[in-house]
Amino acid sequence: MAAVHPLKHRVAELLALADVRLDGTRDWDLQVHDERLYTRALADGSLGLGEGYMDGWWDTRSLDGLLTRLLQSHLDDRVHGWHWVLDGLHAHLTNLQTRWRSREVGKRHYDLGNDLYRAMLGQRLVYSCGYWANADHLDAAQEAKLDLVCRKLGLRPGMHVLDIGCGWGEALKYTAERYGVSGVGVTISKEQAALARELCAGLPIEIRVQDYRELDEPFDRILSIGMFEHVGVRNYRGYFDVVRRCLREDPATGGGLFLLHTIGTNVSTTHTDPWIGRYIFPNSMLPSAAQITSAMEGLFVVEDWHGFGPDYDRTLQAWRSNIEAAWDRLPPRYDERFRRMWRFYLGASMATFRSRRSQLWQLMLSPHGVPGGYSAQR
Incomplete structure (x- = not known):
């Protein structure tokens, strides 16, 4: 039996707050093709989730349906990722639109x-x-x-x-x-x-x-x-x-x-x-x-x-x-x-x-x- 990824349960718990299931059968459920996604998404937030999709690590039949559920449940506020903090600091120190x-x-x-x-x-x-x-x-x-x-x-x-x-x-x-x-x-x-x-x-x-x-x-x-x-x-x-x-x-x-x-x-x-x-x-x-x-x-x-x-x-x-x-x-x-x-x-x-x-x-x-x-x- 293959070992369960240590972060899979944590990701499943978060997704459940948005009524999204890992490898579920509904249009908005998330199908995981590469379990490295769990670490990437938790560490990098939306950046990790988006890059994981670009790299083919996951799919869903209704991308807009899935993402709408994540936003409605404010999961983005729970998993910012370190890039969000770094970008905020950069914006505080620099005029990004010179x-x-x-x-x-x-x-x-x-x-x-x-x-x-x-x-x-x-x-x-x-x-x-x-x-x-x-x-x-x-x-x-x-x-x-x-x-x-x-x-x-x-x-x-x-x-x-x-x-x-x-x-x-x-x-x-x-x-x-x-x-x-x-x-x-x-x-x-x-x-x-x-x-x-x-x-x-x-x-x-x-x-x-x-x-x-x-x-x-x-x-x-x-x-x-x-x-x-x-x-x-x-x-x-x-x-x-x-x-x-x-x-x-x-x-x-x-x-x-x-x-x-x-x-x-x-x-x-x-x-x-x-x-x-x-x-x-x-x-x-x-x-x-x-x-x-x-x-x-x-x-x-x-x-x-x-x-x-x-x-x-x-x-x-x-x-x-x-x-x-x-x-x-x-x-x-x-x-x-x-x-x-x-x-x-x-x-x-x-x-x-x-x-x-x-x-x-x-x-x-x-x-x-x-x-x-x-x-x-x-």
């Missing part, structure tokens, strides 16, 4: 390959949460989100718009085609910028590879969709200072309008999950409501705060369906380990929104307050 460090996520994530993102994101290259209130498929949800943004900003022909973190330029492309505006988009990804220029050709749109801190020119409206997660708490005040100095005075709206679209978290922290930081979004972190409001105090009036986090779960499911159908058509550089990494990323992201540990917020901000009040759009 101009130099901020470009790392562009190189390591957004420059992975436009072929990957085109396969995953659908007809519209929008790498952020769709708006599913009246949509029944991904492309409709993304168009609804873009139109929601435009309506919230009150765009009119002739306006000049700034998109901080413009991705592949889809938001600016939409505003120019549907609302007759011109615009500037900034990104730290060379791959994104190259394709954005191609997609926006012929429109009054300029795409730059530029750090947001370098911006100092007037715009009628400013939007930022899915970029604030890379700013870092040490830089939040500076970020809002940049937006404020770039908003042209507009008496009708209290000095222009700014839309901030960001993932948020329920508890203030200073760094991201160790696995996400190492493999997906280096130097990232999710803001809390307290961190956002503290950083903007005295600079902006909060006109509207719209949350629709559950829509992100549905968006992620659509992305997963797209990429799973496309793997065989993509280049061999996206090998089996990369595919397992990507599956863990999408599954873990679904779990954070499904467990309501992560939120999706759209904030409407004005420098002086809209005279007579802002009319919220939904």
